[in-house]
Amino acid sequence: MMKLWRMFETLVTMVMMAAVIGASPAVAQANLEINTPGVAALQASMQKRHGELAPLYASGAVGLTRDGNVALRDPAAVPLAQRATANGLVAAENQDRAALYREIARANNHPExxxxxxxxxxQRWIDRAQSGWYYQSAAGAWVRK
Amino acid sequence: MNGKSMRRAAFVLLSACFIGAGCVTINIYFPAAAAEKAADRIIDEVWQLKGGATVPAVKPETK
Structure with a gap:
């Protein structure tokens, strides 16, 4: 009888410990951590670049892809002399975006x-894009918003 | 130790494992709503949408 009681005690302790371990991260999940120096730096870099990208979104030269990147969807919409610059902007933006997604996951201790x-x-880049900008549908087709 | 108490010990250990696994499972859920909020805050900054006309969060029609 004494042994059975001790086992019961052990089980209760284990349940309580599991509940404590399980509950604390659940509370922390109310918000995602984005206040890190890494996120701030990427945000500032992207904000600065947006001044140059905005006209390209408006002309339809650059569009928002379904996988959270940007792409030069219509190179003909950019004068030949500026095409290399546009390509560079797109590449740099995608590099920052990849780093941003990675940094947020890492800052929340869930790289996965x-x-x-x-x-x-x-989804949110597309939802909040201005009308007239191009985005990629789930099927991969370019759509003008 | 007789067979009966061995079985009981095994049962307790197994129960603890299941309860533990259940709690761990909760933690690995991706917090979609929190991620959406975080994304919006960053997009506000990058696209300078604060104070201007903001698009309310709508249920995505495609996914």
């Missing part, structure tokens, strides 16, 4: 969330 974060951003 990178893909989910990318998908979330992909």
């Amino acid at each position: 969330w990178e893909g989910d974060i990318r998908n979330t951003f992909a």
Whole structure:
């Protein structure tokens, strides 16, 4: 009888410990951590670049892809002399975006969330894009918003 | 130790494992709503949308 009671005690202790371990990260999940120097630096870099990218979004030369990147969808919309610059802007933006998704996942101690974060951003970039900008549908076709 | 108490010990250990695994499973869920909020805050900054006309969060029609 005494042995059985001790086993019961052990089980209760284990359940309580598991509950404590399980509950604390769940509380922390109310918000995602984005206040890190890494995120701030990438945000500033992208904000600065947006001044140059905005006219390209408006002309339809650059569009928002379904995977959370940007792409030069219509090179003909950019004068030949500026095409290399546009390509460079797109490449630099995609590099920052990849780093941003990775950094947010890492800052929240879940590197495996990178893909989910990318998908979330992909949807929100498109939802919040200005009308007239191009985005890629789920099927991969370019659509003018 | 007789067979009965051995079985009981095994049962307790197994229960603890299942309960533990259940709690761990909760932690690996991706917090989609929190991620959307975080994305919006960053997009506000990058695209300078604060104070201007912001698009409310709508349920995505495609996914």
